[in-house]
Amino acid sequence: MLRYSLRRLLIGVAMLLALSVLIFAMLRLTPGDPIDAYIDPNIPMSSSDLAELRTTLGLDQPLPMQYVAWLRQALTGNLGYSIKRPDQPVLGLVLSRVGPTVLLMGSAIAIAIVAGIATGIVGAVRRNSIADLSLSVFAVAGISSPPFLSALVGLYFFSVYFNWMPSGGMLTPGQEFSVADLLHHLILPATLLAVAQTALIMRYMRASMLEVLNQDYVRTARAKGVFEFWVITKHALRNALLPVVTLIGSTIGLAIGGAIFIESVFNWPGMGLLMVDAVEGRDYPVIMGSTLVIGACVILVNLLTDLAYAVVDPRIKVG
Amino acid sequence: MKRLQRLSSAIALSAMMATTVVPAFAGPVQAATLSGGFDVGPGGFQGNFNPLAATGGFTWLSVYFEPLLTYDEKLEKVVGQLASSYQVSSDQLAYTFTLADAKWHDGKPFTAKDAKFTIELAKNAKTGSVLAARLNAVSSVEAKDDKTLVIKLSAPSASLMDTLTKVMMLPEHALSQIPADQLAKNTWWSTAPIGTGPFKFSKYVTDQYVELVANTDYRGGKPALEKIINRYFANPAAAIAALRAGEIQFTYVDSNDLKALNDNKDFRVIEGNSFVVNYLGFNHDSPIWKDVRVRQAVMYAINRDAIIQSLYGGAAKPANCAYVADQVVPKDIEAYAYDPEKAKQLLKEAGWDQINGNKPITLLTYYTTPLAANVMAAVQAMLAQVGINVTPRAVDTPTYNSIVLNPTPDVAQFQMVYAGLQNGPDPGSINVGLNEKQIPPAGPNVARVRMPMLTAALDAALGETDAAKRDDRYQEVCKVMNKELPWGPLWVAKRYGVASAKLKDFIWTPAPGGGPYQAHPEKWAIAE
Numbered sequence: 001m002l003r004y005s006l007r008r009l010l011i012g013v014a015m016l017l018a019l020s021v022l023i024f025a026m027l028r029l030t031p032g033d034p035i036d037a038y039i040d041p042n043i044p045m046s047s048s049d050l051a052e053l054r055t056t057l058g059l060d061q062p063l064p065m066q067y068v069a070w071l072r073q074a075l076t077g078n079l080g081y082s083i084k085r086p087d088q089p090v091l092g093l094v095l096s097r098v099g100p101t102v103l104l105m106g107s108a109i110a111i112a113i114v115a116g117i118a119t120g121i122v123g124a125v126r127r128n129s130i131a132d133l134s135l136s137v138f139a140v141a142g143i144s145s146p147p148f149l150s151a152l153v154g155l156y157f158f159s160v161y162f163n164w165m166p167s168g169g170m171l172t173p174g175q176e177f178s179v180a181d182l183l184h185h186l187i188l189p190a191t192l193l194a195v196a197q198t199a200l201i202m203r204y205m206r207a208s209m210l211e212v213l214n215q216d217y218v219r220t221a222r223a224k225g226v227f228e229f230w231v232i233t234k235h236a237l238r239n240a241l242l243p244v245v246t247l248i249g250s251t252i253g254l255a256i257g258g259a260i261f262i263e264s265v266f267n268w269p270g271m272g273l274l275m276v277d278a279v280e281g282r283d284y285p286v287i288m289g290s291t292l293v294i295g296a297c298v299i300l301v302n303l304l305t306d307l308a309y310a311v312v313d314p315r316i317k318v319g
Numbered sequence: 320m321k322r323l324q325r326l327s328s329a330i331a332l333s334a335m336m337a338t339t340v341v342p343a344f345a346g347p348v349q350a351a352t353l354s355g356g357f358d359v360g361p362g363g364f365q366g367n368f369n370p371l372a373a374t375g376g377f378t379w380l381s382v383y384f385e386p387l388l389t390y391d392e393k394l395e396k397v398v399g400q401l402a403s404s405y406q407v408s409s410d411q412l413a414y415t416f417t418l419a420d421a422k423w424h425d426g427k428p429f430t431a432k433d434a435k436f437t438i439e440l441a442k443n444a445k446t447g448s449v450l451a452a453r454l455n456a457v458s459s460v461e462a463k464d465d466k467t468l469v470i471k472l473s474a475p476s477a478s479l480m481d482t483l484t485k486v487m488m489l490p491e492h493a494l495s496q497i498p499a500d501q502l503a504k505n506t507w508w509s510t511a512p513i514g515t516g517p518f519k520f521s522k523y524v525t526d527q528y529v530e531l532v533a534n535t536d537y538r539g540g541k542p543a544l545e546k547i548i549n550r551y552f553a554n555p556a557a558a559i560a561a562l563r564a565g566e567i568q569f570t571y572v573d574s575n576d577l578k579a580l581n582d583n584k585d586f587r588v589i590e591g592n593s594f595v596v597n598y599l600g601f602n603h604d605s606p607i608w609k610d611v612r613v614r615q616a617v618m619y620a621i622n623r624d625a626i627i628q629s630l631y632g633g634a635a636k637p638a639n640c641a642y643v644a645d646q647v648v649p650k651d652i653e654a655y656a657y658d659p660e661k662a663k664q665l666l667k668e669a670g671w672d673q674i675n676g677n678k679p680i681t682l683l684t685y686y687t688t689p690l691a692a693n694v695m696a697a698v699q700a701m702l703a704q705v706g707i708n709v710t711p712r713a714v715d716t717p718t719y720n721s722i723v724l725n726p727t728p729d730v731a732q733f734q735m736v737y738a739g740l741q742n743g744p745d746p747g748s749i750n751v752g753l754n755e756k757q758i759p760p761a762g763p764n765v766a767r768v769r770m771p772m773l774t775a776a777l778d779a780a781l782g783e784t785d786a787a788k789r790d791d792r793y794q795e796v797c798k799v800m801n802k803e804l805p806w807g808p809l810w811v812a813k814r815y816g817v818a819s820a821k822l823k824d825f826i827w828t829p830a831p832g833g834g835p836y837q838a839h840p841e842k843w844a845i846a847e
Contacts, residue, residue: 032717039720039763040374041685042361042595042739043832046452047762052444056500085366086447086503096525160560167560173528173548174352264553269526273553277366282717 001310005303012299019295020074020288024067027284033059034083037282057083070288079292080285084277090289093274098293100170101270104263105255107190112197113248117241119198120205124213124240125232135202142199147192147258151265154192168267189266193258197251204247205240212240242313249305253298351545353568353822353845354528356558357382358549360571360814361595362833365551368508368523370487371441371448377485378833379549382840383424383531384487384514387416387434387468388480390836392826394594394744397480398837401429401488401515402468411475411784416468421538423490424513424520431462436491438470440499447503453482475784481745484835488515517542517841526551543824543844559817562586568819568845571829574634575690580817589816590634591828594743596641599682599698599807600736600766607680607734612669614804618655620662620705621698627810630693635812640797641742641749643811647793652801662705671706682709684737685719695737709735723765736765741831742811746793750777753805768805821846 035054039045054060058069073080079090123132159167165188166172172181212218213236221235222228256272263272271290278286310316357379358365364376370384381389387402399405402416421429438460444451456476461469472479490513497505509523517539518531528550533542550567552558558570559580572580572588580586599617601608608614627635636643639652682699684691695711702709714722722732741748751757755774757764776799780792800808814829824842828834 030718032715032719032721034717036720036724037717038374039716039724040361040832041716041719041763043374043741045374045449045763047760048452049444049449052451053447056445056447081504085509086372087368087506087508155560159564163564167564167566168552168557169527169550171524171527173354173524173550174530174546265557267526267551267553267557269524273526276553280715 001307005307008303008306012296012303015299016292016295020071020292021067023288023291024063024070027282027287028063030282032282034282034284035059037280038084070285074288074292079289082278082286083283084281084286090285093286094271094289094293097269097271097274097290100268101259101263101272104186104190104193104268104270105252105259107186108193108255108259109197109248109252111190111194112201112251115194116198116201117205117244120202120244121209121232121237123202123206124209127210132206139199139202142195143203145195146261147196148261148265150192150195151189151262154188155265158188168265170269189262189268193255193262196258197255200251200254201244201247204244208243209236209240212236215239238312242309245309245312246305249301249308252301256294256298351543351845352548353544353546353843354548354550355567355569356550356552356555356561356571357569358833359552359555359558360573360829361593362814362829362831363571364833366526368512369447369503370485370489371446371450372503373485373487373832374449375832377835378827378830378838379529380487380833381516381835381838382547383512383516383518383520384489385421385516386484386487386835387418388483390484390744390830390834392828392837394592394828394830394836397484400835400837401434412472414470414472414479415463416470418466418468419538421515422536423492423515424534425490425493426536427490427492428465429488429490429515430465431468432465433488433491434468435460435462436495437489438486440489440494440502441486443499445500450482450485453478475782477781477783477789478745478747481747485832490514517839518547521546537841539839539841542841544840547840547843562817562819568822569825569827570817572815572817573688573690574631574813574815575688577632577815577817585820587818587820587822589818589827590813591815591830592743593812593814593829594741594831595739596638596643596742596749596811597737597739597809598638598641599809600738601804601806602728602730602734602736602765603767603769603805604728605730605734607675610669610674611804612665613671613674614807615655616662616665616669616671616705617702617707617807618662618804619658619665620707621701621807621809622657623655623809624657626694626697630690630697631810631812634815635810637810638808640800640808641740641753641806642746642793642797644743644746646790647746648797649794652798659701659705666706675707677706677708679708679710680734681732682711682735682737683719683722683733684711684713685716686737686739687713687715691737698737711737724759724763726760728759738765743831746789746796747781749796750781753777753800766806770799770803770805773799773803773805819845 035050058066082088082090082093119135123135126132155167158165166185170185171177175181218231218236221231260272260275263270264276271294275290358376362375362378364373367373367376370380373380385401387400388397389400391398401419401421403419405414405416407414418431423429440446441448441450442454442457456472456474457470458473459471463469493513512520517534517537519534521530521532523529528548531547533545535541555571555573559572559576561567562570577588581588601614623637627633639654642648699709699711722728740752751762752764753768753773754764754777755769758767776796780796783789783792816827816829818825823844823846826838828836830836
């Protein structure tokens with residue numbers, strides 16, 4: 001187990017290195033550099049000032065040189081400074097955004113797991129009932145609605161129209177920190193982010209539960225007169241959860257994509273908002289830094305998923 | 320069996336219920352706190368705290384920093400702010416400022432030494448200052464005594480006063496220890512900046528908001544508000560949502576979002592001049608625009624009045640040169656009234672079929688608002704009717720800049736741009752977009768205008784030191800532009816802000832770059 005994990009982590013480091021080369025090359029292929037992003041075409045600036053800025057930022061160097069310079073710094077843990085906000089070291093900038101994003105995604109994933117598994121069980125146990133059918137309709141709608149659309153619709157109804165929820169942000173400006181205030185800001189974006197994942201988990205859970213409920217050992221349990229409740233929770237659920245655990249791991253990538261939209265719409269101060277701003281401003285160091293951190297997280301989560309799989313299913317041996 | 324099914328449903332339902340929390344009640348809003356989206360819209364510069372690096376955002380920066388000079392609220396003339404008065408020598412080479420009695424937020428007095436220190440920082444490109452080139456004419460800055468500052472120039476400069484409104488005074492005692500090239504990297508700007516303005520910096524909550532508190536010792540009187548909060552928004556639409564939800568009391572608004580707010584008693588719509596002229600820039604490196612008759616045809620083919628009425632809701636003024644202000648527009652210039660027949664005739668005379676015919680022409684823009692998309696579509700349709708086939712292409716600002724500012728551009732990528740350029744309050748602002756000396760990489764003359772008459776007219780206007788003659792010089796610029804059409808000028812649009820009806824004595828105008836101007840934040844108040 002330990003050797004397996006170490007090997008996987010080493011591969012992960014190599015992948016991150018490859019990722020950094022790829023992102024660096026892609027960034028330089030996108031038209032416009034940070035200085036181009038800085039110039040407001042309506043309010044022109046002098047070219048001599050701009051040239052000075054380019055030299056200061058090392059943007060006048062050839063590309064491979066720029067990459068080597070960046071990598072040399074990055075290996076010492078120094079990811080440079082944001083170009084848009086030169087007073088912010090990238091590492092600090094990225095790390096300060098991890099908390100809010102983990103909170104948002106964690107809440108959304110928790111909502112999705114609980115709601116998705118519960119509704120999936122209902123759908124399987126009460127197959128083809130009204131409840132099952134309406135849940136299926138919800139699932140199809142949830143899977144097929146893009147996060148930016150559900151975010152905007154949710155924002156309009158819950159905060160603009162009914163005024164129940166704040167329209168954005170993580171805390172009420174100018175107020176002292178309180179958990180209630182944080183939850184009040186968190187619930188709408190987290191729920192909307194959870195919609196697509198809930199629907200996916202539900203469909204998987206339902207299918208896998210149906211399959212398990214038709215197995216011989218379930219029939220045996222029922223024949224022995226075990227209460228239906230215990231049949232479902234004790235005998236069927238654990239086996240039915242196997243494919244769902246894998247799915248949950250693989251939907252985390254989906255949640256990251258969704259979080260970027262949700263954070264932009266709700267102005268949630270996390271990685272997504274940071275990245276969108278950085279891409280718009282061609283803030284190279286910030287894009288590189290945040291991509292690497294997200295890449296590292298995905299690699300870690302995938303490893304943990306595989307390990308969790310081995311724990312849930314004793315037949316599986318890692319290594 | 321039935322019971323069990325009901326049981327399992329209940330479990331599922333309670334699990335779902337557990338994930339929806341009853342909304343917590345937000346605390347009461349303190350009446351003396353004003354929240355706004357002060358950096359929303361084209362004049363804002365969200366996330367920038369350093370005035371030396373500011374190309375915009377002055378509406379907010381000038382709530383806690385102050386310049387020596389600022390504009391009046393109509394943006395018509397330059398008035399004193401930290402300078403109580405000033406004199407200009409007869410040869411226009413020395414400006415003597417008498418400074419006001421002001422204190423920094425930490426209680427130390429503001430002196431001429433601070434002013435000298437700040438102007439020298441702004442002149443030094445190593446600090447990341449975006450004002451360095453504009454202060455080129457400054458040869459020396461001297462602090463004669465605590466209250467007297469003398470700025471000496473190597474040559475008269477008509478734009479010095481305008482530039483000085485953008486130089487926010489900074490405290491020497493707080494910043495003199497930091498090397499110039501490290502200044503921008505210092506965290507002072509977003510953690511503990513001190514200015515002389517009516518409000519003091521209190522805190523910045525990452526990506527969320529900046530909070531200022533009243534400076535009770537302000538020389539202009541104790542502010543009416545206790546706090547001002549500048550909330551950050553990803554776009555104007557998000558700010559409007561917060562405004563309608565009652566979370567903020569002020570924001571900039573795109574003109575197409577106005578309809579919903581115009582007849583609402585809870586809000587007051589504030590209209591102002593954008594001081595940005597929108598134009599079609601002909602890329603003069605492309606042979607298709609060589610003949611002036613072709614450029615005239617473009618002007619006659621576009622029904623600007625119809626676009627202004629239907630798309631801008633009437634909130635724009637047609638421009639026939641870079642200006643619409645009466646004092647710099649001569650009476651007898653061509654109005655290019657909509658006349659598609661005349662446009663066809665002109666194209667025929669110029670031999671358009673041989674020049675280009677109906678080959679597609681790329682019309683590049685960095686305007687990505689829905690309004691701009693509609694404008695481009697209208698222009699495309701109108702030009703198609705006379706036989707000019709343009710294909711609009713909207714890209715983000717960095718992409719646009721990388722294409723048009725390239726010293727050796729690919730003409731096929733942009734034969735024409737739909738763009739805007741600041742044309743006031745200082746009419747000299749347009750020089751960089753039209754003067755032959757400003758063709759990239761030297762400057763932002765992206766249309767590659769090479770018109771000796773126009774360059775001469777611009778140089779004469781910029782070099783005119785007699786204020787009484789300046790308007791006539793700019794009238795000459797307007798006349799040449801109107802006749803030669805380096806651009807196809809379109810209009811100058813209005814811009815809007817929306818404030819809660821509860822705000823009292825709130826002064827705002829959509830100035831280019833956000834100002835600065837005399838907004839008097841110390842007088843802003845909110846009715847209970």
